[in-house]
Amino acid sequence: MESQLEQLDPAPAVVRGPKTRRYRGILRYPVVRQLIRFTGVGIVCTLTSLALYALSRPWLGAQPANAAALILTSFMNTALNRRLTFKITDRRRMKRDHFNGLIVILVALLITGGSLAVLHWVNPEATVAEELWTTTLSGFAATAVRFTMLRHWIFRRARHR
Numbered sequence: 001m002e003s004q005l006e007q008l009d010p011a012p013a014v015v016r017g018p019k020t021r022r023y024r025g026i027l028r029y030p031v032v033r034q035l036i037r038f039t040g041v042g043i044v045c046t047l048t049s050l051a052l053y054a055l056s057r058p059w060l061g062a063q064p065a066n067a068a069a070l071i072l073t074s075f076m077n078t079a080l081n082r083r084l085t086f087k088i089t090d091r092r093r094m095k096r097d098h099f100n101g102l103i104v105i106l107v108a109l110l111i112t113g114g115s116l117a118v119l120h121w122v123n124p125e126a127t128v129a130e131e132l133w134t135t136t137l138s139g140f141a142a143t144a145v146r147f148t149m150l151r152h153w154i155f156r157r158a159r160h161r
Contacts, residue, residue, distance in 0.1 A: 031151070037085040038147050045077045046139060050132060062116050062131050067109055074105035081150055086158040100154045107149065108142035 026032050052069035060068060078101030082088045088097075115138035119126050126134075 034085050034151065035147070038081060038150075041077065041080040041084055042143055044080070045073045046136070048076065049073045050136070053135065054128065054132065057128055057131070062120070063113055066113055066116060066135060070105050070109050070112070071102075074101055077101065077105070082155065086150070086155040088155065088158050097154055101150075104146050104149045104154065108139070108146055111142040111145065112138045114138075 022028075023033070049069040049072075052072055053065050056068055057065040059065075075098060078098050081101075082094070082097055112135045115134050116131060119130065119134045123130065
């Protein structure tokens with residue numbers, strides 16, 4: 001009889017907060033998840049930047065084309081990293097985040113522009129393909145610096161998401 005009463009009057013439902021996702025293995029570390037998302041954003045922004053560089057290089061020259069491509073893609077990069085990598089969806093501090101993102105891109109510009117300057121110093125007749133390889137390879141170093149600056153400076157409020 002008791003089991004029949006329990007079936008008729010179930011225990012009250014337990015109210016729980018929002019369901020949080022539990023990650024296993026290496027994905028349990030927020031930095032790993034952020035690096036994966038950052039890589040996806042980086043691939044999109046790098047391809048866009050390389051295309052802009054290749055299109056503008058004949059008219060602007062190597063250094064101005066590199067600067068223009070990086071600055072134009074910096075807004076897209078900051079917006080995508082803000083939303084996808086660090087999961088920041090509110091509009092608070094958005095202008096400051098984009099301004100700081102420009103500073104981070106300027107650091108990347110110093111790294112990639114410096115590598116172009118070294119390339120042209122070593123090989124004044126460098127081809128566009130050699131310039132693209134140089135900016136891509138130096139872009140890897142710039143990317144590591146950029147991720148560190150984004151994670152520990154601009155988006156430190158979301159470091160553990």
